[in-house]
Amino acid sequence: VLDKSGLLKDLAVFLSDTLPSLDIIATVIGIASALIDNVPLVAATMGMYDLTEFGTDDKLWQLIALCAGTGGSILVIGSASGVALMGLEKVDFLWYAKKVSIGATVGYFAGIATYLLENAILTGSLFG
Numbered sequence: 001v002l003d004k005s006g007l008l009k010d011l012a013v014f015l016s017d018t019l020p021s022l023d024i025i026a027t028v029i030g031i032a033s034a035l036i037d038n039v040p041l042v043a044a045t046m047g048m049y050d051l052t053e054f055g056t057d058d059k060l061w062q063l064i065a066l067c068a069g070t071g072g073s074i075l076v077i078g079s080a081s082g083v084a085l086m087g088l089e090k091v092d093f094l095w096y097a098k099k100v101s102i103g104a105t106v107g108y109f110a111g112i113a114t115y116l117l118e119n120a121i122l123t124g125s126l127f128g
Contacts, residue, residue: 012048022060027112030067034074042068059119063112070111073104 015025033041045064054060072078076086076096085091120126 030071034078
């Protein structure tokens with residue numbers, strides 16, 4: 001529905017006009033996955049960017065997969081496993097925020113930095 005209405009394309013244009021790079025856009029999408037389930041979020045991004053412009057193995061999709069997959073762990077409510085943890089182990093939202101969220105956030109940004117560095121080395125754009 002969002003794709004057919006043009007809202008996703010409008011959101012993609014807004015993000016592209018507002019944020020300076022696709023790497024930052026993917027990072028923001030990952031942070032959003034801490035609040036929004038990553039499956040519909042990634043499905044929505046598939047409607048935001050055209051596959052003719054960004055092929056199926058494009059760096060954008062790889063980074064969105066990394067960011068959405070790991071960004072959901074920043075907050076306990078951002079993933080199905082986190083919600084299950086809350087229910088099964090009775091983990092409190094504030095406990096998780098105090099004990100886990102900082103480490104998950106550090107790991108999130110370290111993962112992005114590692115991916116970007118590896119990509120730059122493999123494509124030769126780091127030294128070239």
